[in-house]
Amino acid sequence: MDDISTSMLLVILVVLIALSAYFSGSETGMMSINRYRLRHLVQNNHHGARRVQFLLERPDRLIGLILIGNNLVNIAASSIATILCIRWFGDAGIVFATLGLTLIILIFAEVTPKTIAALHPERVAFPSSLILRPLLMVMYPFVTSVNFITNSFMRLLGVDPKRAQVGDALNSDELRAVVNEAGNMIPASHQEMLLSILDLEKVTVEDVMIPRNEIVGIDINDEWSRIIKKIEHAQHTRVLLYRNDIDDAVGFLHARDVMRLMTKNQFEADKATLVRAARDIYFIPEGTPLNVQLLKFQRRKERIGLVVDEYGDIQGLVTLEDILEEIVGDFTTSMAPQPSETAVAQPDGSYLVEGAANLRELNKEMNWQFPTDGPKTLSGLIIEQFGDIPNARLSLRLGGYPVELIEVGDTMIKQVRVLPHHFQEPRSSSGD
Structure with a gap:
């Protein structure tokens, strides 16, 4: 080293620090790259992405290669810096070399390149792969040897390197x-x-179903003239046909079938003909998640079903459109009132809300936070809090909102006033 000039040693030191910065930035860029975008680019035959993916298939080898190169250049830089400082400062140069090189490497070879690589991983990783891939092939025996020793030591510590997956x-x-x-x-x-x-x-089918008291149906035991009138004025393509009570359901009448029936048998159509035209009922157990029910509708080629509880009693009606509306929003004409209609804004900032309003829909449309893990309607939630049907003009705090009962019927709360601007974070229970 005495034969090498100081200026040459300085040039070598700068080159080594630059190589250290390259290895540090490459490591961060490779590890920070978005794996899902990388797969997309590989599918589009991006050459840089293909090289990076090849290197990331065995991250232990990639990290081993980068760390071998980084440690080699850092140790070499430390030796050269020590020689230079001894030439300049004598024996005290060892201290100056240690402190000075540590600061230089931290700033120029660690923090700066790694920060740039973290912010722009693709710009760093793709060009770096041009060097790292052939370098891996050249140093493959040395890298695999180091990895073998490292993996053996990890197994002694109880860590299985094969179970570690990148991009789970x-x-x-x-x-x-x-x-x-x-x-x-x-x-x-x-x-x-x-x-x-x-x-x-x-979300379960109970959250989106039409409650049984709102199901539009036709009682086959009604007078024939009333049945015909209901069919002519039906707002839905499918109408439930039942005897006296919803629980004694016969089947679904499809408008297309009824029209064909009436056209063919204009003078012979009767109740028995309607019963024969009714399609079989598809029953749905309560508590079925919507993602499961969507698949069942698809597999069974069904579009409508009746939700039943564990005793077989009908709780409501669910259609394929109800589930799709949970995904894309309302797109069908519905006779049921929308949240914007059931929650009417008042001049003082409060809202008059129908007791039958669905809690999930209220939360979704009004950005409120009523609890939805119990009753499905606002009336049901209030009754649950009191344990009975309360008197009008009582007040309570429900889900953090002050709620005043305005109108109470015999079996349910018909209308309440909600003051969302007085919202407080609910404590352990949803009501006070």
Whole structure:
């Protein structure tokens, strides 16, 4: 080393620090790259992405290669810096070399390149792969030897390196976070639909069904003239046919079948003909998640079904459109009132809300936070809190909102006043 000039040693030192920065940045860039975007680029035959994916298939070898190179250049830089400082400062140069080189490496070979690589991983990883891939082939025996020793030591510590996977599959919560963080890359309407699909497993058929007291049906025991009138003025394509009571359901009448029947048998159509035209009923157990029910509708080629409890009593009616509306929003004409109609804004900032309003729909449309893990309607939630049907003009705090009972019927709360601007975070229970 005495034969090498100081200026040459300085040039070598700068080159070594630059190589150290390259290895540090490459490591961060490779490990920070978005694996899902990388797979997309590979499918589009992006050459840089293909090289990076090849290197990331065995991350232990990639990290081993980078760390071998980084440690070699750092140790060499430390030796050269020590020689230079001894030439300049004598024996005290060892201290100056240690402190000075540590600061230089931290700033120029660690923090700066790694920060740049973390912010722009593709810009760093793709060009770096041009060097790292052939370098891996050259140093393959040395890298595999180091990896063998390292993996053996890890097994002694109880860690199986083969079980460590890079880019594990995302669960639903992680997918939800990815969609939320997509920003402007995915339109807001598309984000809402994707999140709604992920939420289907948390929603059951009871949350979207038409309650039994709102099911539009035809009693086959009615007078024939009334039956014909109901058929002519039906608002739905399918109408439930029953005898005296909903629980004694016969089947679903499809408008197309009824029209064909009336056309063929204009003078012979009767109740027996209607009963024969009714289609079989598809029954759905209560508590079925919407994602499961959607698949069942698809497999059974059904579009409508009756929700029944464990005793076989009919609780409501669910259609394929009800489930699809949970994903894409309302797109069908419905006779049921919408949340915007059941929650009427008042001048003082409060809302008059119908007791039959669905809690999930209220929360979704009004951005409220009523609990939805129990009763499905606002009336049901209030009755649950009191344990009985209360008198009008009583007040309570429900889910953090002050609620005043305005109108109470014999079997349910008909109308309440909600003051959302007085919201407080609910404590252990949903009501006070």
